Amino acid sequence: MKILGENIDRLCTVDMRLEGQSRGIMDHFLMAAVEKVGGPVALSAAERIMTEVKRGDVVALTTGAFDTRYLPFGETDGPPGVAALARIISYGLHAKPLLLGEKETLGPVEACLKVTGLMVRDPEDAMIAPYTAMVEIYPPGEEEGQAKAREIMDRFKPKAIIAAEKIGPNKNGILHSSTGIQCSAPYARIHHLFDLAREQKVLTIGIGDNGNEIGYGTIADTVRQHKPYGDVCQCECKGGIADTTVVDVIIPANISNWGAYGVEACLAALLKDPDLMHGPEMERRMVEASVKAGACDGAFGMLRLMVDGLPMEFHMSFVHLLQAMVQNKFKVRKRDF
Numbered sequence: 001m002k003i004l005g006e007n008i009d010r011l012c013t014v015d016m017r018l019e020g021q022s023r024g025i026m027d028h029f030l031m032a033a034v035e036k037v038g039g040p041v042a043l044s045a046a047e048r049i050m051t052e053v054k055r056g057d058v059v060a061l062t063t064g065a066f067d068t069r070y071l072p073f074g075e076t077d078g079p080p081g082v083a084a085l086a087r088i089i090s091y092g093l094h095a096k097p098l099l100l101g102e103k104e105t106l107g108p109v110e111a112c113l114k115v116t117g118l119m120v121r122d123p124e125d126a127m128i129a130p131y132t133a134m135v136e137i138y139p140p141g142e143e144e145g146q147a148k149a150r151e152i153m154d155r156f157k158p159k160a161i162i163a164a165e166k167i168g169p170n171k172n173g174i175l176h177s178s179t180g181i182q183c184s185a186p187y188a189r190i191h192h193l194f195d196l197a198r199e200q201k202v203l204t205i206g207i208g209d210n211g212n213e214i215g216y217g218t219i220a221d222t223v224r225q226h227k228p229y230g231d232v233c234q235c236e237c238k239g240g241i242a243d244t245t246v247v248d249v250i251i252p253a254n255i256s257n258w259g260a261y262g263v264e265a266c267l268a269a270l271l272k273d274p275d276l277m278h279g280p281e282m283e284r285r286m287v288e289a290s291v292k293a294g295a296c297d298g299a300f301g302m303l304r305l306m307v308d309g310l311p312m313e314f315h316m317s318f319v320h321l322l323q324a325m326v327q328n329k330f331k332v333r334k335r336d337f
């Protein structure tokens with residue numbers, strides 16, 4: 001399983017974004033992240049989820065990189081990633097995914113969830129109905145973010161909390177885009193939930209592609225050293241874009257969705273059920289649903305079937321490769337070819 005995990009980490013971090021975006025940085029991020037957990041990161045996250053999350057438990061997930069002017073309903077990187085994880089958490093672990101985010105960014109998330117076959121229900125109904133996801137608005141504001149964190153932990157008692165493409169604060173408490181600009185959106189300060197979960201010894205996982213996302217505080221020195229604007233941003237705060245939120249497992253990925261799919265693939269392998277990994281057609285339908293709900297491509301701010309500047313075929317092929325890697329792990333043993 002370790003070799004599969006290493007190969008999945010490798011695939012998720014191969015530089016293939018548009019020229020000028022993150023070239024040569026992922027290797028540094030991955031090495032630092034692997035050192036923290038002592039092995040492949042996606043597999044480590046999946047193993048810990050398997051240990052902590054039992055049937056009926058709640059797993060909280062969050063995404064949503066947005067900007068009131070440029071990305072008013074967020075982007076296509078993030079919603080398909082958390083929806084794919086919600087799908088396997090429900091179908092594979094029989095646990096209850098709880099999706100958290102700003103009211104602006106939850107539309108595309110909910111649209112992707114529906115593609116996976118999960119019904120979105122109120123928390124009371126979710127507890128009695130299988131194949132259900134819950135959606136909850138996380139309010140903006142510092143104090144509101146702290147209060148909501150306490151409420152979520154008390155009310156839902158989540159056994160794992162996962163962020164994918166969710167921006168966290170730098171050392172001055174300020175949220176930045178990957179290009180070193182202060183975020184203009186009224187962001188949910190959901191890193192408070194991760195801090196509180198850590199205090200309560202609840203599993204925390206961060207997935208991101210630039211170093212400004214929740215979880216990169218775990219390897220912040222590496223972000224400051226290797227990422228443009230990591231140490232010094234373009235805004236007056238001069239604190240750099242590196243996030244400061246520490247998590248149990250940080251998963252660097254070339255595109256954040258891919259990191260989430262890496263964890264999904266490892267979960268499918270650990271559960272010995274390759275069908276739990278979503279395929280290219282579902283990938284296309286998830287991205288399409290998120291675009292219809294207003295999510296833009298993050299690189300161009302366009303309503304196109306693209307994620308981080310790469311066209312749909314790229315992402316379908318990526319998912320196909322991951323799916324094949326998991327299938328092949330079981331195929332030879334079964335001799336069913």
Ligand SMILES: [Zn+2]
Nearest residue numbers: 233235237238
């Ligand atoms: Zn700044």
